[in-house]
Amino acid sequence: MKTSNPVLSRLGxxxxxxxxxxxxxxxxxxxxxxxxxxxxxxxxxxxxxxxxQPMTIDDVVVKTVTLLGLTGVSAVAAWNLIPGSLAGPAFVGAAIVGMILGFVISFSRMANPALVITYAVIEGVFVGMASKFFAVVAGQQGIILQAVVATFGVFFVMAMLYRARVIRATPKFTRGLIAVMSGLFAVMLINLVLSLFGVSTGLRDNGAIGIIFSLVCIVVASLSFILSFNEIEEGVRMGLPQRYSWTAAFGILVSLVWLYIEILRLLSFLQGDD
Structure with a gap:
């Protein structure tokens, strides 16, 4: 059961x-x-x-839908139950906890459904607070539905491209995309730390640099689905135990949330220019 994907090798x-x-x-x-x-x-x-029991494609689909449902319910609950005065702390707290859980799940050698479910709920709070900010605080009510439609539209397009083998997760593609994703994460983390000290790099501002950076993130987040699809396909072929379908669904959820936030941000920039 040899594979070029380090995650699959570890799970295998x-x-x-x-x-x-x-x-x-x-x-x-x-x-x-x-x-x-x-x-x-x-x-x-x-x-x-x-x-x-080995995992199947159907197992991954069911787990993905379950996680998306939990994230959606958590997002709606956070939107309606968390007062505006606590929106900022809730957003930051959910982002930090979600990031820590994401690292734990990603580098764990065992599938842990409880952690994955908890991650989905925490990400729901994160998504709910981000959506509320753009829709209520920024006064851009229509972009929530637009971002949701665009996110799932991109997901289905990437799924069709992968199925048609237009884009394939070759070893070179996988290594390159992982390197780019790691670089983007490092840049965003550094930008966040600098912003806490009042230093603006323009990466998250409504300007040319911010728009270009969001477009780059959207492209990379879209391509990350190819890695997830390949992991699922190879995991089924390798006969990974059924509970590893939670790990596969987790990978899709991470990409969906990232893509949604970036599309939401880009739409906010574009509408802000009107």
Missing amino acids: QAAERERAAGYGPYGPPAGQPGYGQPYPTATGYPASPPAV
């Missing part, structure tokens, strides 16, 4: 360890009582040993 190794620690085709693992003997049944006939 974890899955191998699970299968090695579990029951083989002839009963309990080596060294335990009953090794080499078929499983007995009430009728006295041997039975098939328990097996780990």
Whole structure:
């Protein structure tokens, strides 16, 4: 089960360890009582040993829809329940907690559905507060629906391009995109720290630099779906356990939230020029 994707390699190794620690085709693992003997049944006939169910495309679809539903409900609840005086702290807090959880999930060697679900809820608060800012504080009511439609439109276009093999997750493409994403994250983190000290770089301002940077982020976020689709396809081929579908759905959710925020920001810039 070799792959050029480091995430899949890590998950594949974890899955191998699970299968090695579990029951083989002839009963309990080596060294335990009953090794080499078929499983007995009430009728006295041997039975098939328990097996780990591999994940399927349908599993990933169900988990993705579940996470999107949780994020949407959390976003609506945050919009309506968190008062304006706490909107800023809630936004920053959700962003920090979401980032920490994202790192934990991304670098974990085991799929953790509870962490992924928690991440979806926290991201809902983040999305809800960001949406409320642009719609209410900035007075741009119409851009929320526009951003949602554009986000899912881009998602389905990228899915069709991947299925048609117009864009493929080759090793070179994967390494290059991961490097660009890491660079963008570093730039955004540095920009955030500088903004806390009153230093403006223009990357997040309504100007030419801000618009160009948002366009770059939108393109990269869109291409990140290709990595997610490839991870799902390869994960199914490698026979990863069913619960790893939560990890695959997490990857799609991360890209969707990032893409939505960047589109929302770009629409705000463009409407602000009217």
